[in-house]
Amino acid sequence: MEKIVNDFTINIATANGTGSQSANLILLNALFRMGTHASGKNLFPSNIAGLPTWYIVRVSDYGYQAPGDNTHIQVVMNIDTWSEDIEKLAPGTVLIHNTDVKAPVNRDDLIVYPVPMTSMARKINPKLSKMVANMIYVGIMAEMLEIPQDILEEAISKQFGGKEKAIEINSQASISGREYFKSELEKKDHFYVEKREKDENRFLIDGNEAVALGCIYGGINMLSWYPITPSSSLAEGIDKYIPKLRLDKDGKSTCAVIQAEDELAAVGMVLGAGWAGARGMTCTSGPGISLMSELIGLAYYAEIPSVIWDVTRVGPSTGLPTRTQQGDISMLYEASHGDTQHIVLIPGNVDECFEFGWKAFDYAEKYQTMVFGFTDLDLGMNLWASNGFEYPDKPMNRGKVLRTQEELEKIENYGRYRDVDGDGIPYRTLPGSGLEPIVSRGTGRDEDGVYSEKASVYRTNMDRLKKKIEGSRTDLPQPVFREEEEQDLGIIYYGSMENTIQEIDDILESTGMKVSQCRVRALPLSPEVDEFVRRHKKIIVLEVNRDGQMYGILRKEIATELVPKLYSVAFSDGLPPKAVEYAEAIIGTLESFEI
Amino acid sequence: MAKVNKLDLALDEYKGGKSTLCPGCGHDAISSVIMKAAWENSITPDGIAKMSGIGCSSKTPAYFLRQSHGFNTAHGRMPSVTTGANMANKDLNFLAVSGDGDTASIGIGQFIHAIRRNLNMLYIVENNGVYGLTKGQYSATAEEGSQKRKSVPNELKQIDLCAMAINLGCSFVARSFSGSRKQLTALIRAGMSHRGMAVIDVISPCVTFNNNEESYKSLQYVKNNNEELHGLDYIPHFNPIEEVEIPSGGYKEVKLHDGSYLRLETISEEHDVGDRMMALDAIHNADVKDKHVTGLLYFQEGIPTLDETENLVDTPLAELSEDMLRPSKETLDDLLTGFRA
Numbered sequence A: 001m002e003k004i005v006n007d008f009t010i011n012i013a014t015a016n017g018t019g020s021q022s023a024n025l026i027l028l029n030a031l032f033r034m035g036t037h038a039s040g041k042n043l044f045p046s047n048i049a050g051l052p053t054w055y056i057v058r059v060s061d062y063g064y065q066a067p068g069d070n071t072h073i074q075v076v077m078n079i080d081t082w083s084e085d086i087e088k089l090a091p092g093t094v095l096i097h098n099t100d101v102k103a104p105v106n107r108d109d110l111i112v113y114p115v116p117m118t119s120m121a122r123k124i125n126p127k128l129s130k131m132v133a134n135m136i137y138v139g140i141m142a143e144m145l146e147i148p149q150d151i152l153e154e155a156i157s158k159q160f161g162g163k164e165k166a167i168e169i170n171s172q173a174s175i176s177g178r179e180y181f182k183s184e185l186e187k188k189d190h191f192y193v194e195k196r197e198k199d200e201n202r203f204l205i206d207g208n209e210a211v212a213l214g215c216i217y218g219g220i221n222m223l224s225w226y227p228i229t230p231s232s233s234l235a236e237g238i239d240k241y242i243p244k245l246r247l248d249k250d251g252k253s254t255c256a257v258i259q260a261e262d263e264l265a266a267v268g269m270v271l272g273a274g275w276a277g278a279r280g281m282t283c284t285s286g287p288g289i290s291l292m293s294e295l296i297g298l299a300y301y302a303e304i305p306s307v308i309w310d311v312t313r314v315g316p317s318t319g320l321p322t323r324t325q326q327g328d329i330s331m332l333y334e335a336s337h338g339d340t341q342h343i344v345l346i347p348g349n350v351d352e353c354f355e356f357g358w359k360a361f362d363y364a365e366k367y368q369t370m371v372f373g374f375t376d377l378d379l380g381m382n383l384w385a386s387n388g389f390e391y392p393d394k395p396m397n398r399g400k401v402l403r404t405q406e407e408l409e410k411i412e413n414y415g416r417y418r419d420v421d422g423d424g425i426p427y428r429t430l431p432g433s434g435l436e437p438i439v440s441r442g443t444g445r446d447e448d449g450v451y452s453e454k455a456s457v458y459r460t461n462m463d464r465l466k467k468k469i470e471g472s473r474t475d476l477p478q479p480v481f482r483e484e485e486e487q488d489l490g491i492i493y494y495g496s497m498e499n500t501i502q503e504i505d506d507i508l509e510s511t512g513m514k515v516s517q518c519r520v521r522a523l524p525l526s527p528e529v530d531e532f533v534r535r536h537k538k539i540i541v542l543e544v545n546r547d548g549q550m551y552g553i554l555r556k557e558i559a560t561e562l563v564p565k566l567y568s569v570a571f572s573d574g575l576p577p578k579a580v581e582y583a584e585a586i587i588g589t590l591e592s593f594e595i
Numbered sequence B: 001m002a003k004v005n006k007l008d009l010a011l012d013e014y015k016g017g018k019s020t021l022c023p024g025c026g027h028d029a030i031s032s033v034i035m036k037a038a039w040e041n042s043i044t045p046d047g048i049a050k051m052s053g054i055g056c057s058s059k060t061p062a063y064f065l066r067q068s069h070g071f072n073t074a075h076g077r078m079p080s081v082t083t084g085a086n087m088a089n090k091d092l093n094f095l096a097v098s099g100d101g102d103t104a105s106i107g108i109g110q111f112i113h114a115i116r117r118n119l120n121m122l123y124i125v126e127n128n129g130v131y132g133l134t135k136g137q138y139s140a141t142a143e144e145g146s147q148k149r150k151s152v153p154n155e156l157k158q159i160d161l162c163a164m165a166i167n168l169g170c171s172f173v174a175r176s177f178s179g180s181r182k183q184l185t186a187l188i189r190a191g192m193s194h195r196g197m198a199v200i201d202v203i204s205p206c207v208t209f210n211n212n213e214e215s216y217k218s219l220q221y222v223k224n225n226n227e228e229l230h231g232l233d234y235i236p237h238f239n240p241i242e243e244v245e246i247p248s249g250g251y252k253e254v255k256l257h258d259g260s261y262l263r264l265e266t267i268s269e270e271h272d273v274g275d276r277m278m279a280l281d282a283i284h285n286a287d288v289k290d291k292h293v294t295g296l297l298y299f300q301e302g303i304p305t306l307d308e309t310e311n312l313v314d315t316p317l318a319e320l321s322e323d324m325l326r327p328s329k330e331t332l333d334d335l336l337t338g339f340r341a
């Protein structure tokens, strides 16, 4: 059989809290250092220790980043999922198992590498044997796949950043795995890793850290947050970078961090900061957004610059708290009671996480409104490859704030809610300035900010708000297109589906279909999306939720005559989208409508 | 010519829009004390931020201090909005008004946590034992046995906001009555001078829904059952505008952060405002007799405020320029180099 190089999926089954995460990250990092396209997806439970966890590593010379549809190399460490994990494997799969778990392998159609990982680890460090055992399978795979030891050592050093003892133990364990493979096992599989030219600009980072850095460079002044997976590491990221990047020469901070008592308070603090002229932000996940809804409407109506990042997880309710979904997009767009409409920024990769991280504040202050950032657990918590973040290319946009009497006098007929410039965006003054004070409120008010329940006043104001947000359509991040010459079929997608789209496209192409793509990067939708739909005969709206939430938004927003062109392909099982499943669903949808 | 304060401003400059509350509502009496207190203290109206939640009481920031910015937020959410505004601009002088529904029910969590963080603000609860704005339902501060108009007696125990604040370590806790103008003025003036969280629970009769004689929060009932801990005079840090009479009996002085004094004239038993247990005792003793104890219940100086514990730069964050907020390109380049290593 021929060698299979850089084209396989590894599935590592462990229990959480056993220290497998660092071993898995070392493996991923070593593959990355070899210049291969490798991605890692952590499927973890809502639990601190002892429940099943899988780490899926995909290596692909095609650059595919989605978890593969099949497993080629299976590592089993966990007794609880042992038989189920093994049962699922296709004949010919490599199985690396820890013989110290003392569980049977009742398959004779697999390539089996039995390794006494715990006993080997015990010899290296009896106290930490459970953790060290994980590095043994990394060593086994390194030898089996021909990953050079020096590269593995680099990855180990990077993982433990200067902690000599940890580096030593882990490197010892990896060597011990290697030696065991050499002396006790015989390579019967065909999987190999080969070096590729590495783009020296690339590195791995997760979306939450990228957004956190974006916020730091966006001049965030206050972070309020209430812990919730998968958004907590975003808040912790900001907290981590403040001492390095946001202290003045006397060691005093330009950004407050408050762990709020709940999400109601977290969003209240954001509004307070925005109202008083600072850049406030919170991050949360779906349940938090549900709680914040009332004040999201207040921010919209009272026109308070505010930023919320929603790192979505599986709903409804507590749902699957540690799994991924694009389940909140329609909620975000119209969050809160009454007529509301919010700006939503939708990064599709970690570079955009950074970029939209700082831009969110500019949009919030420019439009004096609530701005959401929308990511999900897959983009937020898994490592993705970055090409390097671009330093902000324009100065901070603080919006129409009048800070002095002179500035105020230049505005003809100032009123807090008067559309002086015709763009729907009013001017504002800040508390403490003494300039044209009003009582901001969520109840009806006229153009001067004076309480009013008059029908015409309410309606005029609501129309202005609509006009204000409408104006953002061409100003927000515009869609990204990949277009074919023949324009039969187009796919509209967004967010973390970016990781899977190339592979879906290749699968469809292999069946003879040529498909254009449009990645939506913000709501409200750009008019360019309309044009994309117009250019194509049929459009598939592809997303990771049950109900086709973006499909619903599109149906409402695009020109009525274009609506019949739209078809929804949407489902969600909590896992990052797999290419074959979505490609098959697309084909199935097209067939079922006999298109 | 109208009398002016230290800033050469007449009392008129501290007024607001016309009140739309029911004539005789206790809340209006408190608004008028707030205006007078701010004027007498010669506080720059520009620097005040008026904060409130939702309710008849929370509407009142529109009726005083028209030269100050205000935010009539959402029901029960005033403390968190104030927290954010405080982080944005720690130089603002936060004057907050809330109701008993707004604070003791929907907003009780935020009330507790604002105290816990020792926000630098004056938090006035206009307490009428009912939800005025939604037409008179019992609130959580209605006493067991108290009876509002056309209703049956309240069956549940009350939440005592002062006792709660004291237990939480609030640095300034007082109770007063909208009808005790002199006492309330002194307390509000002192609350404005205090650095840290000052909670003043002001019994403020709702003349429409809870002013009948069976109600423990009716005007007449409070007048007859008000146990004042002490007579109170506020002596500002600048030369007093008003003459302060020296009380004939003994007195104690509480020195406030800005150099002002609150003079406590002992009336009955001596009350030590620095003693938490004594404060709780006073509340309890009044409660068992269905009385209201009023005055400065508890006071402690020098607890760090949130803006201090946050170790913020001296300039308010809202006024920082871009070079203070956006780290340089070199710092990003350094970070990326580290990531790529």
Ligand SMILES: Cc1ncc(C[n+]2csc(CCOP(=O)(O)OP(=O)(O)O)c2C)c(N)n1
Pocket: A294, B054, B055, B056, B057, B058, B075, B098, B099, B100, B101, B102, B103, B126, B128, B130, B131, B132, B133, B134, B139
């Ligand atoms: C989320 C929410 N729930 C309910 C209401 C309705 N509501 C308005 S005012 C109020 C009670 C106010 O009572 P209180 O704070 O005691 O103020 P008062 O009117 O007595 O001064 C309620 C329940 C609301 N505005 N918002």
Ligand code: SF4
Pocket: B020, B021, B022, B024, B025, B026, B027, B056, B057, B128, B132, B133, B205, B206, B207, B208, B209
């Ligand atoms: S209903 Fe009660 S609380 Fe509201 S304004 Fe009237 S008297 Fe005051």
Ligand SMILES: [Mg+2]
Pocket: B055, B099, B100, B101, B126, B127, B128, B129, B130, B131, B132, B139
């Ligand atoms: Mg009330």
